[in-house]
Amino acid sequence: MYQVNENYLKLPGSYLFSTIAKKVAAFAEANPDKEILRLGIGDVTQPLCPAVIEALHKAVDEMADPATFRGYAPDLGYDFLRNTIVEKDYKARGCDISADEIFISDGAKSDSGNIQEIFGACSKIAVCDPVYPVYVDSNVMAGRTGIYDATTETWSDVIYMPTTKENGFVPEKPDKRPDLIYLCLPNNPTGTTLTKDQLQEWVDYANKEEAVIIFDAAYEAYIAEDDVPHSIYECDGARTCAIEIRSFSKNAGFTGLRLGFTVVPKDLKAGDVCLRDLWARRHGTKFNGAPYIVQRAGEAVYSPEGKAQTDEQIAYYMRNASVIRNGLLDAGYEVFGGINAPYIWMKTPDGMKSWDFFDHLLENANVVGTPGSGFGPSGEGYFRLTAFGTYENSVAALERIKAL
Numbered sequence: 001m002y003q004v005n006e007n008y009l010k011l012p013g014s015y016l017f018s019t020i021a022k023k024v025a026a027f028a029e030a031n032p033d034k035e036i037l038r039l040g041i042g043d044v045t046q047p048l049c050p051a052v053i054e055a056l057h058k059a060v061d062e063m064a065d066p067a068t069f070r071g072y073a074p075d076l077g078y079d080f081l082r083n084t085i086v087e088k089d090y091k092a093r094g095c096d097i098s099a100d101e102i103f104i105s106d107g108a109k110s111d112s113g114n115i116q117e118i119f120g121a122c123s124k125i126a127v128c129d130p131v132y133p134v135y136v137d138s139n140v141m142a143g144r145t146g147i148y149d150a151t152t153e154t155w156s157d158v159i160y161m162p163t164t165k166e167n168g169f170v171p172e173k174p175d176k177r178p179d180l181i182y183l184c185l186p187n188n189p190t191g192t193t194l195t196k197d198q199l200q201e202w203v204d205y206a207n208k209e210e211a212v213i214i215f216d217a218a219y220e221a222y223i224a225e226d227d228v229p230h231s232i233y234e235c236d237g238a239r240t241c242a243i244e245i246r247s248f249s250k251n252a253g254f255t256g257l258r259l260g261f262t263v264v265p266k267d268l269k270a271g272d273v274c275l276r277d278l279w280a281r282r283h284g285t286k287f288n289g290a291p292y293i294v295q296r297a298g299e300a301v302y303s304p305e306g307k308a309q310t311d312e313q314i315a316y317y318m319r320n321a322s323v324i325r326n327g328l329l330d331a332g333y334e335v336f337g338g339i340n341a342p343y344i345w346m347k348t349p350d351g352m353k354s355w356d357f358f359d360h361l362l363e364n365a366n367v368v369g370t371p372g373s374g375f376g377p378s379g380e381g382y383f384r385l386t387a388f389g390t391y392e393n394s395v396a397a398l399e400r401i402k403a404l
Ligand SMILES: Cc1ncc(COP(=O)(O)O)c(C=O)c1O
Pocket: 042, 106, 107, 108, 109, 110, 112, 132, 184, 188, 216, 218, 246, 247, 248, 249, 255, 259, 260
């Protein structure tokens, strides 16, 4: 009989958002008269902006003409998009990144899940706790995380770096030396960030320890404060220790269109081995490119119109974030995030467990959020609300929460 990859069997429970969906469906069925307001999942609600739609239409027309039809995309992605990224995301911020270090993909989830493949099976990973679950789960699938302890909800071979209100949401350097350090900034789920000086310390630490930082900057577009870096390459020495992952999902609403990219600098080397070449090999073998029409849509995000229109969408979501944040503060809750990120991270009242607060909010306010414990053990006692809903729903949800 064939065998399955037994590492998959080690993955605990069902995926956080399926559990939430099941609970919400059961509540809706039992209470058909109740209007449920969803501030749970991190999906956008605003439609694609006009500049993107126009680029999509134009690219579709090109695909209908034999003279302009495109088949397989180049391995790393089209030059028009990679050159635009170099100019607008990197050169404009003083970062030294070239087009052949940029790999266009179908999004940050695949890249952040797949990047571990180019590292050795025994690599030790360090993650912030709480954190976007993909980093740990993809390493579980690869057999890198040891044994799961259901009581502490931790893996024996994963280094957890608590990021909680006690340390001001600044992860501390681990006691044990990690090989791979996952940093997501601005962070999902806490909505918090590091200043440039704080991130520089991580870059210096990674260079000293000969570790690699996998820097997920999916929420970069939401940064509002000046001393928060948009790219890890704003830090000195990041070219020798950091891989950066970006997405078009949250800045331009591409969650259903799918586009992202990963930057692997040529200076990132394990001895003589250039990680950029390994990722190029992996990309060329296992990925056949993001669609031409989607890459043209991505290019349009950087046009003056696209930039203005997507900035407007971000401002819309961040207005929701203020409504949620200020509403919770008015109601006496302890609140974090929501300033440089579309996530608001709150402490549950009276030491309530995260899932108990989920039930409480669903039953009494008919509002859906995400239990903090779903993002890691240090998320227990916290709760995440997202600003990705409509303004009207955000206002209505907060009115209900305030009335509890
Ligand atoms: C931290 C983080 N990285 C990556 C992603 C996924 O991005 P994409 O839609 O580009 O796959 C998400 C989505 O919620 C996220 O929160």
